Every structure is written in structure tokens, then in C-alpha cells.
Amino acid sequence: MAPVLRSRQSLSKEKFSGYFGPLKSQVYNDAPSSRGGSHHTLRSIAWNPLGTLVATGAADKTLRVWNPEKPNVRFSTELKGHAAGIEKVAFNPVKDAELASVSNDGVVKFWDVRTKACVNEVKGLGNAHTLAWAPDGSSLLVGNRSGDLFQISPRESEIMSTHQEPVEANQMAFCWSGQKVFLPTREGKVRILSYPTLESLLHLPYAVKPGESTEFVLKGHTASCLTTELSPTGRYLATGGADSIISLFDTKDWICQRTITRMVGPVKNISFTFDGSFVVAGCEEGSGLDVTHTETGEHVHTFKTAGPCETVAWAPTRYCLAYSDLGTLRIIGLEGGDRK
Structure with missing residues (x-):
């Protein structure tokens, strides 16, 4: 039996799968069949x-x-x-x-x-x-x-x-001070804007060709960038694209530190654990939710699902993941929850 974690107690990457392995998700069903199924x-x-x-x-x-x-x-x-x-x-x-x-x-x-x-x-x-x-x-x-x-x-x-x-x-994110907004675009780039003026905040330190923009943007995708998420620690900005890739940018120098490529469909949203140690993405294709260790890029666990999970959200204070599965809300990691 996996141990019960206290609120805001962290897991190492070596113990993550061992903790979640025995757990079973809880279903929150509001009878979607009566509402038109896939709608x-x-x-x-x-x-x-x-x-x-x-x-x-x-x-x-x-x-x-x-x-x-x-x-x-x-x-x-x-x-x-x-x-x-x-x-x-x-x-x-x-x-x-x-x-x-x-x-x-x-x-x-x-x-x-x-x-x-x-x-x-x-x-x-x-x-x-x-x-x-x-x-x-x-x-x-x-x-x-x-x-x-x-x-x-x-x-x-x-x-x-x-x-x-x-x-x-697409889905934007604020920095924790509220002074910057990260804005993903269908060009596969992420703009960094001031708030509330929404002006370009960073510019290239060198000359560009006539007609080209001097705005500094994050480039991490070969297709539309669909979503951004800032880690709770502020260390990484994660971006997800229609190219099925998550890019992790270091917020100190805005260099892409690593990419996560296990997804099989467009990345619709991204969620970090409360401590920023692990990240998971919602995709519109495939099945299963792959959890990645943020600092190393290692795959640490896969939550089995019946179908694609387009939206995911880690709880803000504990290792508790809410996700969609075939139109139904499921949550895994609740203290005292069901076990296999």
C-alpha cells in the first residue's frame, strides 16, 4: 500500500510511480449520456x-x-x-x-x-x-x-x-509578479508582453534586416503554440504545441532546457505539480497521461486512461490530479481514496 502524503509533501522521481501505482481514480459522473454523449x-x-x-x-x-x-x-x-x-x-x-x-x-x-x-x-x-x-x-x-x-x-x-x-x-499565462504575460501564437512562438500595457518587453540586442521585428520571442515549436504554463517555483515556462511537443524554457535566460516528446497529439494544456517537480499534459489524441520529471526530462509514470485526455490540472497543494477521460472528470491522489 502506498503511504499517505501530507499536504505539500514532495515525492522524489524514484518514488513517484511507487506512490501512484496502487491508487485508483475517483469518477465524478454527471450523466453525460443524457446530454448528448461526445458533446x-x-x-x-x-x-x-x-x-x-x-x-x-x-x-x-x-x-x-x-x-x-x-x-x-x-x-x-x-x-x-x-x-x-x-x-x-x-x-x-x-x-x-x-x-x-x-x-x-x-x-x-x-x-x-x-x-x-x-x-x-x-x-x-x-x-x-x-x-x-x-x-x-x-x-x-x-x-x-x-x-x-x-x-x-x-x-x-x-x-x-x-x-x-x-x-x-492561445492560452496565455502570467508571471507570478503580474508584470509579464506569456502569449502563445499560432506561429509557434511565445511573445513576452508587459502588463497591463501589453507591449513587447524584450528586444534583440543586435541589428536585424530591414522590415524584420526586433522583438524577442520564444521559439520552441514547428506548429501552432497552443498553451503556456509557468511552474509554481517560477523556474520554468512550459509551452505546448500542435506539434505534440512540450518545451521547457529557463526563465533566467529564456533558453529551452529540454523538450518532452512522448505525446501523440496536439498539447491542449499543461499542468505542474504544486512543487514544480513534475509536469503532465492534456492531449486530444492517444490514451494515457505521461508524467515527466521537470529537472531531468525523465518519464516517471503513466496514468492509464480509456481515451484521450484533453484537459488536466494538478491540485495546488498536493499530489492530486484531475483530468478528463471520455467526457468524465476523474481525480487520482485523494487522501484515503480507493486503491486497486
Whole structure:
């Protein structure tokens, strides 16, 4: 039997597989068959800051908040109001009960999950598909498929500012100070922008050919860069692409330290463990979730799944992984959970 870990107790790469090997995932089923089967595809999973709640957003407009300790659907909360599929959900980094959701109906909604109330909404965002909270929880960035970036506030119903990007931006990430935004693009590059001005922050230290940009960008993919994630320690920025690759950039010198190539499909999202020691990716093809040791690039464990897992999320305080599998939420690593 694997030992029970305390909150924020770390595992070595040698013990990772031994710990997770005996564990069985817990299923959180809200009867997707009655909702149209494949249309219930989970597009986004998010933990709240304390790891006591998990939110899921689905293609069939279902937005639900789960108590990880109570998998029966009657203990969950469904939040209703979006007119189209949910693209991204994220809790306020400094407020456990405030959730933001974005749908391609062009609306971002803010919810108090304790009361199920929509406390604010911002409309007119086009075919929006991505959002990221500033680390202090005071504002968000929302991106749409037309290349627009919107700065919005959870307390205001009007858009604070709009920025037009030259190409469509994908899932962005903030640095932990909130002063930089990492913006992946369909060109396979990642732009580093200041916040809130959204101006190019770094430039090349040498002359370029006439007409070429002097902006310094991260280049780690041969196809569209779909997602970025900063490790909790701030040591690495991970980028995932349609080329099935994860690139890990050292944030001190912005050199790509290693690439992870075990995925068999486009990398849709990336998640680090709370200590930054391990990383896993959600892909739209293949089966199984491969966990990699961040510092060495070694494969340490594979979670078996029934099908592709497009979205994954490690808990913020413990080794507990939430992931989608055939339209259903599963969580593995809960203390006292089922064992094989």
C-alpha cells in the first residue's frame, strides 16, 4: 500500500510511480449520456486556490463545481447561464469562491460558487476562447480567435481595454509578479508582453534586416503554440504545441532546457505539480497521461486512461490530479481514496 502524503509533501522521481501505482481514480459522473454523449467533452478543469473545489466546463454549456471529497453529482453545483460551449474556467487566485468562465458566446461570467449567483458579466468579446487571471485577482485577460485581447475586471461590466494582436493568441499565462504575460501564437512562438500595457518587453540586442521585428520571442515549436504554463517555483515556462511537443524554457535566460516528446497529439494544456517537480499534459489524441520529471526530462509514470485526455490540472497543494477521460472528470491522489 502506498503511504499517505501530507499536504505539500514532495515525492522524489524514484518514488513517484511507487506512490501512484496502487491508487485508483475517483469518477465524478454527471450523466453525460443524457446530454448528448461526445458533446459533453470537458474543455477546462480548474482547482480553487486551496484545492477544496474543482470546476469543469464542457462543450454542451455545462458548468459545474465539484467537492473532490464527494463524487456524487448531488453534492456538486451546476452554474447555468452561458448560451454556448464553455471554453475556459478559472478561479480567482486570491478568492476561493470566485470563478470566471468564458464561452464562445462572447461572454465572461463571474460566479459566487457559494450562492450559485452570477455576480458580474462582460459581453461583446467575440468568439472568446481563453482567459487568465492576473495573480492579484484584480483583473483578467481574455482572448478571442480574431486576435483581440481584452482586459476586464471582475467588478465592472464594461471592457477596460482592448488590444489587437497580429495573430490569434492561445492560452496565455502570467508571471507570478503580474508584470509579464506569456502569449502563445499560432506561429509557434511565445511573445513576452508587459502588463497591463501589453507591449513587447524584450528586444534583440543586435541589428536585424530591414522590415524584420526586433522583438524577442520564444521559439520552441514547428506548429501552432497552443498553451503556456509557468511552474509554481517560477523556474520554468512550459509551452505546448500542435506539434505534440512540450518545451521547457529557463526563465533566467529564456533558453529551452529540454523538450518532452512522448505525446501523440496536439498539447491542449499543461499542468505542474504544486512543487514544480513534475509536469503532465492534456492531449486530444492517444490514451494515457505521461508524467515527466521537470529537472531531468525523465518519464516517471503513466496514468492509464480509456481515451484521450484533453484537459488536466494538478491540485495546488498536493499530489492530486484531475483530468478528463471520455467526457468524465476523474481525480487520482485523494487522501484515503480507493486503491486497486
